[in-house]
Amino acid sequence: MIIPLDLLVDNTDNVYEMTCAAIRRAVQVTITGDEELEEDGGKVVSTAIKQVLTRTVQYRLEE
Secondary structure, X not given: OOOOHHHHHHOOOOHHHHHHHHHHHHHHHHHHOXXXXXXXXXXXXXXXXXXXXXXXXXXXXXX
């Protein structure tokens, strides 16, 4: 399975922030591509969620 469900269930971070980060990452992956995308069967949103949950990509809030 592409999305690590155990990390998703155990996630204690702000769900809204994580969702926004995954959406932004999905846009980035769509525009620029990613090497993990082919491994995940071309599923952009699932790849973005996995990268945010596993902290492969980092995000921060701008004020």
